[in-house]
Amino acid sequence: MAGKVRPVQQWPSPWPYDFPVAGAATEAKDKVDRLAVKDPAPPLPVTRRAVFASTIVGWGAFATAGGLGTLGTVRFLFPNVNFEPPQEFQTAPKTTFGAEAVDESWKESHGVWMVNTEGKLLAISTVCTHLGCTPNWLTGEKKFKCPCHGSGYYINGVNFEGPTPRPLERFRVYEDPITGNVVVDKNVKCQPEQGTCEGPDYFLPTA
Numbered sequence: 001m002a003g004k005v006r007p008v009q010q011w012p013s014p015w016p017y018d019f020p021v022a023g024a025a026t027e028a029k030d031k032v033d034r035l036a037v038k039d040p041a042p043p044l045p046v047t048r049r050a051v052f053a054s055t056i057v058g059w060g061a062f063a064t065a066g067g068l069g070t071l072g073t074v075r076f077l078f079p080n081v082n083f084e085p086p087q088e089f090q091t092a093p094k095t096t097f098g099a100e101a102v103d104e105s106w107k108e109s110h111g112v113w114m115v116n117t118e119g120k121l122l123a124i125s126t127v128c129t130h131l132g133c134t135p136n137w138l139t140g141e142k143k144f145k146c147p148c149h150g151s152g153y154y155i156n157g158v159n160f161e162g163p164t165p166r167p168l169e170r171f172r173v174y175e176d177p178i179t180g181n182v183v184v185d186k187n188v189k190c191q192p193e194q195g196t197c198e199g200p201d202y203f204l205p206t207a
């Protein structure tokens with residue numbers, strides 16, 4: 001018959017997930033029921049003793065951490081090793097220092113030359129008074145020569161060439177009555193250009 005409209009097919013749907021799944025809802029509900037906590041444990045009672053104990057433990061931990069931190073800070077202020085050599089040290093008996101000679105035995109270890117010149121034993125600093133380099137003793141030329149800027153010093157430490165403005169410094173010397181050695185005391189020094197080296201503390205007579 002002309003004009004008859006054919007109805008659109010509604011079922012079965014072309015999409016598989018539209019099909020009803022028999023019993024799926026029931027299965028899901030069973031699963032939820034199984035996983036549900038049937039009988040939850042009652043909450044732990046909070047007693048005054050428990051609160052007190054927790055407070056003690058907390059403050060104890062806090063105090064311990066603070067104490068350890070303070071100890072660490074104090075310990076940090078004190079180095080493990082003192083790398084600086086002693087400022088007062090023994091050398092050798094006075095008679096072992098030859099006349100008009102420089103003994104460099106304590107140059108590296110203590111920064112001191114032992115110099116016997118003009119009948120006096122002196123302890124001369126190895127620090128150049130220009131900018132602090134370490135001069136060399138030139139035996140042939142009988143002078144100290146600084147490699148940095150060329151300052152030169154006589155055997156007694158007095159400057160005579162180069163940019164340095166003043167002589168090498170000197171240290172206190174005395175004889176140890178027990179060992180007989182000459183002792184150098186770097187805690188006490190003098191400056192020749194100021195005339196402070198004339199006292200008996202700064203040389204030992206060798207002549």
Ligand code: FES
Pocket residue numbers: 128129130131132133146147148149150151162163164
């Ligand atoms: S540091 Fe010795 S001459 Fe300059």
